[in-house]
Amino acid sequence: MKHRLLLFLSILFISTYINAQSEITGFLGIRLEDKPYVAIDKLKQRYPNVEWKHPCIHLENVTFIDTQFNKLVITYKNEKLVDATFTLFDNASVMDNPFKDRVTFLNEAKSKQNQIMNRFTQAFNGLGNALCSRYGNPTVSSEGNAI
Numbered sequence: 001m002k003h004r005l006l007l008f009l010s011i012l013f014i015s016t017y018i019n020a021q022s023e024i025t026g027f028l029g030i031r032l033e034d035k036p037y038v039a040i041d042k043l044k045q046r047y048p049n050v051e052w053k054h055p056c057i058h059l060e061n062v063t064f065i066d067t068q069f070n071k072l073v074i075t076y077k078n079e080k081l082v083d084a085t086f087t088l089f090d091n092a093s094v095m096d097n098p099f100k101d102r103v104t105f106l107n108e109a110k111s112k113q114n115q116i117m118n119r120f121t122q123a124f125n126g127l128g129n130a131l132c133s134r135y136g137n138p139t140v141s142s143e144g145n146a147i
Helices: 002-019 036-047 101-134
Strands: 051-053 056-064 067-076 078-089
Touching: 067 101, 078 101
Parallel strands: none
Antiparallel strands: 051 056, 056 067, 067 078
């Protein structure tokens, strides 16, 4: 049993090492060097709700690394991709009820706040772990930027 586990872990380590890339070259089927019209065509194959509002591509309900995002805005400058902003939000709310005492209302609000924070933390950690497992841990350049 120990030998099987060791063999499995060895194969897993080797396959992870072999499949790791050293740099990010694109996402969602588009390459970082793609022009906006090329990116729009590629994205329309997967997402019907692609919208171009110069200088940005807008999408809603995008899944990226197993995380569902409400919105994605890809910004271009001089036909070069310069930014991609994924938005994740929660529509949860706690309604103030005049028939509830203030302590109960505040406890419900705090509980909902904790649930939202946990959801965002899990999503952030999941993305970070997935990116690190694929591309390796980031290093910090002399300018202080993660690379």
